[in-house]
Amino acid sequence: MNVVRPLLALVLWFAPAGLAAEETAVSNQGGALLSVEEPAAYREEEYRAPVPVTLSGATVVSTAEAHALWQGDKAAFIDVLPRQPKPANLPEGTVWNEKPRVSIEGAIWLPNTGYGKLADVTLSYFRAGVEKATDGDKEKAVLFFCLPDCWMSWNAAKRALELGYLHVYWYPEGSEGWAAAGHPTVELQPEPEPGQ
16 A cells, blocks of 8 residues: 555645745655645645745745734735535524634635635625725735635735736735734634625
């Protein structure tokens, strides 16, 4: 039985998110190093996996750099962590306890907008949310995040670039890196959909 692949997956899953790609690289059976390269298109599967250290057109920031932007009110912060919908077929009387989203204070939450492919309604929701966060100014800086090793924020930042935003930041350490540094957090509610 080949145990190298499952062990490699475990190593990559538990590797610290803040390390550079070279530091998270692991040897495969042939001794070659595996690293995460920036794809040309959106990531459309395995969203919780090691991410690249770059995003063409965007500025990748550390926790310290994200905090400096936050303190100086230099960027709109947008959380794109997915939100699990309430199952439609719950038995009558079942209590649905949604997990609270504890995130960066002052951020807005646009759940489910970091997938590789978005339905038109979700893309419109994303566009409206970013416009609200930036007051419709495509020159205003905007920072995207979710969790460490999560492609959702990478995809969302890439999407903002394609929508014409000029100063896009990507914070790969996300809310967990922020909280671990002792920076202010708050429980967020999703940004209402237009018409709500």
